[in-house]
Amino acid sequence: MQVHIKTIHESSAAAGWAGPRSLVIDRTPRAGGMGIGFSGEELFMMAIGASICNDLYREAALWQVVIRHVEIIVNGDWGGEPVKATNIRYDIKVESAAPREKIEELIRHTDQIAEIPLSLRSGAAVKLNHVEVVR
Numbered sequence: 001m002q003v004h005i006k007t008i009h010e011s012s013a014a015a016g017w018a019g020p021r022s023l024v025i026d027r028t029p030r031a032g033g034m035g036i037g038f039s040g041e042e043l044f045m046m047a048i049g050a051s052i053c054n055d056l057y058r059e060a061a062l063w064q065v066v067i068r069h070v071e072i073i074v075n076g077d078w079g080g081e082p083v084k085a086t087n088i089r090y091d092i093k094v095e096s097a098a099p100r101e102k103i104e105e106l107i108r109h110t111d112q113i114a115e116i117p118l119s120l121r122s123g124a125a126v127k128l129n130h131v132e133v134v135r
Contacts, residue, residue: 048117055113059113075088
């Protein structure tokens with residue numbers, strides 16, 4: 001998998017894309033940006049929620065459970081020097097006609113195997129690969 005990020009017209013805002021899908025990335029005005037896109041912190045938290053949501057639907061299909069609606073709220077604290085995310089937690093609400101116990105079991109299973117949370121819990125390595133400076 002590969003994603004691209006490129007700043008827009010000498011500003012702090014950037015376009016991010018993967019294949020045909022795109023979004024705008026920026027810092028908040030308080031942090032010196034224009035506030036026209038998602039911050040990296042927001043995208044990080046959304047990635048966690050998106051992973052859980054997508055994987056819940058995938059697992060539900062495997063379990064032959066029909067889900068009508070999912071709502072996920074991800075919270076976390078940012079602090080320290082250097083700043084990093086801590087105390088990440090999420091709430092989930094699932095609407096389904098399936099028995100409550102089955103949905104709770106499905107949610108707990110998905111919580112353990114969803115790719116983004118699993119990668120974070122496993123301490124996925126991130127390394128700088130190449131640097132190019134253009135003048």
